[in-house]
Amino acid sequence: xxxxxxxxxPGGQTRHRMLTFHILRYNPQDPDSKPHMQSYQLEEAEGxxxxxxxxxxxxxxxxxxxxxxxxxxGICGSxxxxxxxxxGLACRTLTKDLGTEITLAPLPVxxxxxxxxxxxxxxxxxxxxxxETWVHTKEQELNLDKAEERMDPDLxxxxxxxxxxxxxxxxxxxxxTAQMRNDFxxxxxxxxxxxxxxxxxxxxxxxxxxxxxxxxxxxxxxMSLLGCHDVCPKELPLQTQIxxxxxxxxSVGLK
Amino acid sequence: MRKGDRQVIINSQKVTITERDEAQGLIAQxxxxxxxxxxxxxxxxxxxxxxxxxxxDRAIAEGIDVHERKEAISLIHDGxxxxxAVVRDxxxxxxxxxxxxxxxxxxxxxxxxxRVTTNxxxxxxxxxxxxxxxxxxxxxNMEAVQFHPTGIVPLGILVTEGCRGDGGLLRDxxxxxxxxxxxxxxxxxxxxxxxxxxxxxxxxxGKGVKSRFGEHLWLDITLLGRHHIEHNLREVKEICExxxxxxxAEKWIPVRPAHHYTMGGVRTNHTGESxxxxxxxxxxxxxxxxxxxxxxxxxxxxxxTVVAGMIxxxxxxxxxxxxxxxxDIPMSLAQQFYxxxxxxxxxxxxxxxxxxxxxxxxxxxxxxxxxVGIFRNGDALAEGVKHLQDLLKRSRNIxxxxxxxxxxxxxxxxxxxxxxxxxxxxxxxxxxxxxESRGAHFREDYPHRNDQEWLKRTLAFWRDGADLPELQxxxxxxxxxxLPPGWRGYGAKDYIDHPDTAKRQAEIDEIRKQMEGxxxxxxxxxxxxxxxxxxxxxxxxxxxxxxPLNG
Numbered sequence: 001x002x003x004x005x006x007x008x009x010p011g012g013q014t015r016h017r018m019l020t021f022h023i024l025r026y027n028p029q030d031p032d033s034k035p036h037m038q039s040y041q042l043e044e045a046e047g048x049x050x051x052x053x054x055x056x057x058x059x060x061x062x063x064x065x066x067x068x069x070x071x072x073x074g075i076c077g078s079x080x081x082x083x084x085x086x087x088g089l090a091c092r093t094l095t096k097d098l099g100t101e102i103t104l105a106p107l108p109v110x111x112x113x114x115x116x117x118x119x120x121x122x123x124x125x126x127x128x129x130x131x132e133t134w135v136h137t138k139e140q141e142l143n144l145d146k147a148e149e150r151m152d153p154d155l156x157x158x159x160x161x162x163x164x165x166x167x168x169x170x171x172x173x174x175x176x177t178a179q180m181r182n183d184f185x186x187x188x189x190x191x192x193x194x195x196x197x198x199x200x201x202x203x204x205x206x207x208x209x210x211x212x213x214x215x216x217x218x219x220x221x222x223m224s225l226l227g228c229h230d231v232c233p234k235e236l237p238l239q240t241q242i243x244x245x246x247x248x249x250x251s252v253g254l255k
Numbered sequence: 256m257r258k259g260d261r262q263v264i265i266n267s268q269k270v271t272i273t274e275r276d277e278a279q280g281l282i283a284q285x286x287x288x289x290x291x292x293x294x295x296x297x298x299x300x301x302x303x304x305x306x307x308x309x310x311x312d313r314a315i316a317e318g319i320d321v322h323e324r325k326e327a328i329s330l331i332h333d334g335x336x337x338x339x340a341v342v343r344d345x346x347x348x349x350x351x352x353x354x355x356x357x358x359x360x361x362x363x364x365x366x367x368x369x370r371v372t373t374n375x376x377x378x379x380x381x382x383x384x385x386x387x388x389x390x391x392x393x394x395x396n397m398e399a400v401q402f403h404p405t406g407i408v409p410l411g412i413l414v415t416e417g418c419r420g421d422g423g424l425l426r427d428x429x430x431x432x433x434x435x436x437x438x439x440x441x442x443x444x445x446x447x448x449x450x451x452x453x454x455x456x457x458x459x460x461g462k463g464v465k466s467r468f469g470e471h472l473w474l475d476i477t478l479l480g481r482h483h484i485e486h487n488l489r490e491v492k493e494i495c496e497x498x499x500x501x502x503x504a505e506k507w508i509p510v511r512p513a514h515h516y517t518m519g520g521v522r523t524n525h526t527g528e529s530x531x532x533x534x535x536x537x538x539x540x541x542x543x544x545x546x547x548x549x550x551x552x553x554x555x556x557x558x559x560t561v562v563a564g565m566i567x568x569x570x571x572x573x574x575x576x577x578x579x580x581x582x583d584i585p586m587s588l589a590q591q592f593y594x595x596x597x598x599x600x601x602x603x604x605x606x607x608x609x610x611x612x613x614x615x616x617x618x619x620x621x622x623x624x625x626x627v628g629i630f631r632n633g634d635a636l637a638e639g640v641k642h643l644q645d646l647l648k649r650s651r652n653i654x655x656x657x658x659x660x661x662x663x664x665x666x667x668x669x670x671x672x673x674x675x676x677x678x679x680x681x682x683x684x685x686x687x688x689x690x691e692s693r694g695a696h697f698r699e700d701y702p703h704r705n706d707q708e709w710l711k712r713t714l715a716f717w718r719d720g721a722d723l724p725e726l727q728x729x730x731x732x733x734x735x736x737x738l739p740p741g742w743r744g745y746g747a748k749d750y751i752d753h754p755d756t757a758k759r760q761a762e763i764d765e766i767r768k769q770m771e772g773x774x775x776x777x778x779x780x781x782x783x784x785x786x787x788x789x790x791x792x793x794x795x796x797x798x799x800x801x802x803p804l805n806g
Contacts, residue, residue, distance in 0.1 A: 028661075058613075063655075063656060073410075075490070092497040134315060148282055152280060160301070
């Protein structure tokens, strides 16, 4: 296994690249602030992610720099930003996969908080309320003493597959329709509808789902550009889900 | 593979398999370190994620407002009753006051007082500090800090214990599987503190792998096969690829123990309420609710989250419903706390101080990691406490380089590090004074568990103007225990027993003998009744496969 050790352990002092970060700065809370690009230089380190890089910049070069990291492990979805123009999770981006000139900007569509920080939470809440993204069960008293209802394991796995969404907003930022229509629910919304449609506990019918997404703010607003599918950091099967949902909704609409 | 295979999943309510056919379709369970039975429910490798989204969806369904990006910076109280909090908006930087009959802290752990932690970067122990800074409420067992054996190097991101539960191995610089040398019975599945300590011990023997980020060991899951890794440990695979650029089906993962869990927290009674400050509740990792004691088993963090959420939530609701808990809110008091916080932030912004908040934070983390880590001893702890006290003094002299309006990340670091230092001191000072080893708290100079002198909770108070916490101790009553402290199944039987232990054990043995043939509920009631401690709605028996409920 000496080979493993050689390749996995970043031993020894190698010369590191000098990276230049070009960051779109703007603080809406500051009347004197105007949107502008600002550059920072930083020596690369082994295994450096954009989380490590931005933390170093804030601590040692510019304490006013705003960004959002929570888990720094790719599971909370807080740190999505435009990395060289493409939406993605900054914490999951290794600098070694980028050139020496790195451009960072906040996600479009969402309300800007400052610099790289945007309010995805507010947008997601609105989407969830509109699509009612929860299991709609029959009105009944829940008996906590009873064992849980059984679910077919394969079906449970299919639901979990879609449930892995972290609501990072990358799909919305990469969406042509979302740039033009404020009320578009995005791939994140359609994926959620697909997820609850699969759930046998959810009593909603196709007609009910048609009411939710059977128009231009839902499945029929999608232009099939599928930027969402390309950028999803969880590699959710968004293309399949949107196509499936659209076919379903067309059949309801034609009834 | 076993019959019925353990695939995965739920959508956070119901799930998969166990190896028994009759359990098909129920929530999946598996082994975790330190347990002999499958007892840990899981959803693939996203258990927390699935539960979080279900709870969040439910909150939206119920129309519950969630005020995001708000941070409590001070609790409003009169020394007896908590009335709410002064809250800072993390978008605009504005202060406001939230007044409430009941105030609950659910702020998670305090991992960021350490340099290497598996915790999220927002786990700074601010909730702990808020309670401490009241000068009235106290923290319990703060020196009980758990380290997780398998944080990846260098980021400290956790790879799940499931890796070892499923059969993954720990190897050293020579590729040697070393855990069986230390723990022949449980090997890689000994409890977390044991595995962590053995790993550090092995590194000290010169068996670590040297790298630019310090030494580490290897976690080898290649033997589980690509199929298993890509299905059951998908998140582990993602972490390795995204944060290190390696494929764990082919390569070993560099790991080292990292801070993982804060067993201590705001000391509460069984309803989750502070014992000193009425109307202040704490739940989850932020609380010392006696779910864990001085150690914690894998899976018990999510258990604490949902169980405390359910039980304490119910108690809070009951509390608010009671007429006697109505409050006349003293507006002058709220104003006083608001003004005081406003003044503190103002003086930070206008300070001519020379101290850098980020630097103080880093220094604190270094001290905690080197002096209050897995191995502890009196000299290093005394040194660490002194150093932290010095940092606390220096933190009163922080100067900011920028006064930008809005959230101002430098200002945030400044007021948080002042709070975090108090939490760090509660941990370090508690560790210095506990002259025994217990659970995750390991003293090289006092390597034995000493039930005779130390079977008690540490309580830390922070009195006004003090520069150290005041420690008190709360004695435990062995005669009321269901399971008197005994041998825990690993290591030498070299602890010092409590004088009551043998007596209580004999008592329990006698009860069990007399009640042989009685159902387990009757035995439980005789040994340690607990149902009256639950909210009325949660007192029923849980259905099990072998104990169906009637009707």
